[in-house]
Amino acid sequence: MLYIDRTSTVPLYLQIYKQILDQIREQKLSPGDLLPGSRALATQLGVGRNTVDNAYSQLATEGYIQPEPGRGFRILALPRLVTVREDPVQPQPNTPPQSSPVQYDLFYGALSPQDFPFSQWKKELLAVLADESRGEINSYPGHKGDALLRLQLSRELFQTRGVLCSPEQIIITSGLQGSLEILCKLLYPSAGVHAFEEPSYNKARFIFQRHNIPMVSMTLDECGARPDSLPKDRLVTSVYLTPSHQFPLGIRMPIQRRHAFLNWAVEHNAYLIEDDYDSDYSYHTNPLPALQSIDTNGRVIYLGSFSKSLSPSMRMAYMVLPQALAQKYDDQLADYNCMVPWLIQRTMAQFMANGHYHRLVRRLRTRFRKTHDLLQREIRQLSPDIRIISQGYALKFLLAFPPHMTRQWLMDRALEQGVRVYSPERFWQDPSLCPPNLILLGFTGMDPEEIPLCIQRLKTAWFPE
């Protein structure tokens, strides 16, 4: 028995549809049963015949009933749905319970909200959105990204890093991991392996691991990664390097070693992946030009990112491919959609074209240098036993403590005082190789004024009188 509720906001045909569906589910209507003719049902319910037809048509489209010529609609049989009990999942809290609230979080990678260029970014966003006839706002941004941003980048990279390339060689990606996703697809499968520095950035290794690419690690000396530590008996397809500032040890690769790697790459027909992740932040000397700038044989893939020179929340990075590889990308990966919103790309292009980007980087460099220098001074005063491993550059300190002070103890004691410091252990592919007395301090999210108080707490935690 069906009924119609004329006071309901649910359309009449949906009311009929829903009631018949319920009857099928509750097995009041069985497979093989015929539904009443639509004309008869319409009269009975006092609705138009169209209304009933619409309800029947929806049920037929979904496969619950089937028309039978001359007889109306018949209920169809439905395989019974199996139900097994899923293993109950215990959701785990993401953050460990804390003994006291964290007042100073020395996380590496975050910037402070006050560093974001709100007014210029808004201005450029609105300028891009002002032209409402632009087709790009409702199209896919192509497989390489916005042409104007790639043009701006080709100029910027030449000026600041000596990178020589055409916009056609540049690909806009959603962060370093986005760049690596593409490289995994472009360089592999191959018969060769991928080589990493040990230690190196864990979130970069992760992408290669998850593409099931075989990996080897290189050992480091005071000049950075050693090409002679690459395996002699295996083909190497690509090598991941951080020549400006080894991650996380901070070694600057000198020109001799750079030449050695470039020659090695030519000899072995391999690619060098140069991750130039923080070259904007050299405080007291100029950074060396990029490895890419002295490569005359198309062996260097250059990776950069806006995470540390605009915001990590923008998820925007880029890579410069050698010409032959850029051509291969066009040929083989044209089905890969660029993953960065066009609005963000074009706003960034305007932001660069209008000089805001240069000013922003200069402002950030000044601010971070101040924080760096102050923090360095304070750490030196904290104890003569702390050795600063990575300094003079970049956005973090790597500190070595006397052997008896282990990182878990250091982290726990600091947390008791409301300061969160971090273990660099995850940067080692083999975590047992990470010296047990290292601690990582990121300082870009800090206000310089907070430093003395924060250091005071670390003193209480680590060197109580």
Add this chain to the structure above:
Amino acid sequence: MLYIDRTSTVPLYLQIYKQILDQIREQKLSPGDLLPGSRALATQLGVGRNTVDNAYSQLATEGYIQPEPGRGFRILALPRLVTVREDPVQPQPNTPPQSSPVQYDLFYGALSPQDFPFSQWKKELLAVLADESRGEINSYPGHKGDALLRLQLSRELFQTRGVLCSPEQIIITSGLQGSLEILCKLLYPSAGVHAFEEPSYNKARFIFQRHNIPMVSMTLDECGARPDSLPKDRLVTSVYLTPSHQFPLGIRMPIQRRHAFLNWAVEHNAYLIEDDYDSDYSYHTNPLPALQSIDTNGRVIYLGSFSKSLSPSMRMAYMVLPQALAQKYDDQLADYNCMVPWLIQRTMAQFMANGHYHRLVRRLRTRFRKTHDLLQREIRQLSPDIRIISQGYALKFLLAFPPHMTRQWLMDRALEQGVRVYSPERFWQDPSLCPPNLILLGFTGMDPEEIPLCIQRLKTAWFPE
């Protein structure tokens, strides 16, 4: 011999640095040579000693010179850089030469700029940017994406698609391909294979191919993919399905077949990947609830996207994982950064919370239905020999022509009249299986008023009097 140009804007120390570097490169200074003492050189050039020290220090940092106690700096030997000639690359033009300008491009996937909600989007963007103290603007957006957007989505998906999930099961991704990138990492390596519909969306297949995941294809019948066409002798880990509207054939999978697939998945401990890519656009009947909505065993992964309900240029999509898989994602893929800018995510969350999203989808559906119905009528009038395969739904037509009219001929003739139509060949993994007389027409970028003129041209191209 060094000289100083006091009228130059280049800092003095950089002038000295640069000239010494040039002399090393031109071999006027040889490995082993000693540089003059900094005091002596400073006096000679009439600059401060600090200036020379800075230049020397930069050269030493880069590895060109080395300090020798008591004797000053000595030039270091540099391995000669090998240069091989790179194979010259002939850049290929991206678009084929055209016989006449294209006036109507029936590309599937683009929307028209007039469909973008400029004013509400601007309003919500500015509202998000108004709070300048928000930490999210300068942090990484976590591995799952913005919490507010995930909350909005969990409500929206329940209301419109019957999808039942908590925000914890939702992951924000940069488009369908971004979702699949994650699934490839989450579900593989496994001993099993991935199964695709044949035909299916080529850009989805592409991601699995490039992760080197072994694949099999399923055949289709009038109810969509057939579970009995899955290989009996191989383990199947995941199956890609488009139950709402098979891509590209437009088949709506009836409830019987849905139950069959769900039961098959439980029995084989496999995952069904439900790509619900255009369920917002059912014009004359209601769409079936999502496959996910009747899955009680955690076997369905639900994929959705904003490409067709906001803009393809925003590169924003999402997926709903079964609880156990969401937990596995937390455990194993926490190193994967969410790839969508936080600003875009939060703006979208506000856009939904304030009701703009519902209104936008309703507006788009009305507009596309009009275009769809008009175009359908016009195609029917064009020739009784054209069979419309995919209709009543979605944003494209798939048309079958009489056997003697092949797609290349159809495309070429249309292009001569300034209309670009597309081949669906790429959707077949084995392109030889694509019937030679099919043509794909996307209509979402079109203005309804353009249709009669566009059809007139197609008539001239294909059915001249």
